[in-house]
Amino acid sequence: MSAGIGGGADRSAYIAYIVPGILMMTIGSTVIGAAVSVATDMTEGIIARFRTMPILRGSVIIGHVAGSVLQALAGLVLVGAVAVAIGFRSADATPLEWLAAFGLLALFALALTWIAVAMGLASPNAEAASNSAMPLILLPLVSSAFIPASTMPGWFRPIAEYQPFTPAIETLRGLLLGTGIGNNWWIALAWCLALCALGHYWSKSVFDRGPK
Numbered sequence: 260m261s262a263g264i265g266g267g268a269d270r271s272a273y274i275a276y277i278v279p280g281i282l283m284m285t286i287g288s289t290v291i292g293a294a295v296s297v298a299t300d301m302t303e304g305i306i307a308r309f310r311t312m313p314i315l316r317g318s319v320i321i322g323h324v325a326g327s328v329l330q331a332l333a334g335l336v337l338v339g340a341v342a343v344a345i346g347f348r349s350a351d352a353t354p355l356e357w358l359a360a361f362g363l364l365a366l367f368a369l370a371l372t373w374i375a376v377a378m379g380l381a382s383p384n385a386e387a388a389s390n391s392a393m394p395l396i397l398l399p400l401v402s403s404a405f406i407p408a409s410t411m412p413g414w415f416r417p418i419a420e421y422q423p424f425t426p427a428i429e430t431l432r433g434l435l436l437g438t439g440i441g442n443n444w445w446i447a448l449a450w451c452l453a454l455c456a457l458g459h460y461w462s463k464s465v466f467d468r469g470p471k
Contacts, residue, residue, distance in 0.1 A: 271346055278342045279431035280404025282335055283424055286368045287395040289334045290375040293327035297379030298388035320380075320462055324372050331368035349435040360434040363447065367427050370451040371395055373458025380465040399424045423450040 297320070339347075352360070375392050382388035401415070402408070402424035411419055419425055426446040433440030 271348075274342070274346050275348070275436055276432070277405055278339075278347045279435065280399060280402065280424075280428050281342070282338060282364060282431065283367065283402075283428050284396070284399040284404060285334050285338045286331050286364065286371055287399055287424075289331040290327050290368065290371045291389060291392040291395060292330065293323055293372050294375040294379035294382070294388040294392040295385045296327075297323050297376050298382045298385045301380060302384050317463065317466060320376060320466055323376055323379075324369070327372040327375065328365065328368045331372070332365060335364055335368075351437045352435050356434045360431055363427065363430060363434070363451075366451045366455075367423075367447075370423075370454035370458065373455050373462060375458075377458045377461035377465065380462055398422055399428075403428055423447075423454065426450065 300319070300323075349357075375395065378391045379388040382391055402419055402422060404424065408416055408419040408425055426443040427450070429438075429443040430440055430447045432438045433443070
């Protein structure tokens with residue numbers, strides 16, 4: 260990619276390149292709120308009160324997950340609107356590719372939300388939950404969000420290539436911009452399913468142990 264981004268084609272190309280990464284970063288930064296919210300409910304006894312009510316066990320946690328995913332999707336709509344306003348275009352993407360891109364974003368939001376909820380349940384307070392969820396913001400910074408992973412130093416490149424954000428970002432670029440996807444789509448899908456399973460199991464294990 261050209262280093263110059265002053266205007267014209269270079270500016271448009273760079274905007275097109277970074278928008279998929281910014282969308283993924285939006286998810287990571289939004290779901291931290293779920294970790295803080297769950298930790299607050301746990302430490303203030305709100306979840307303990309719900310345990311005494313005749314409701315489905317774990318429904319409070321599912322509510323947190325659903326609410327956080329909806330917040331993330333709303334944030335994506337806002338960021339996407341800003342991206343279009345500053346010049347992002349995806350004229351070549353078909354309706355099916357747009358639908359697949361939205362599905363990927365929603366699934367990634369669900370996966371990170373389950374991890375964030377588990378971190379919130381396992382944290383002793385809201386401040387600790389916020390700190391423990393910080394990798395969800397930092398990981399995109401060491402992905403291909405801003406520069407290709409192939410241009411990174413050799414010792415650093417595997418970190419960028421094999422973490423969850425890079426294959427998801429590259430898949431999103433392929434769907435919206437027509438770049439090569441390769442194996443990234445199934446690696447991204449595998450990461451999403453693995454994180455969903457891990458977050459759900461972790462959340463259930465901590466929740467079933469009872470109040471802190």
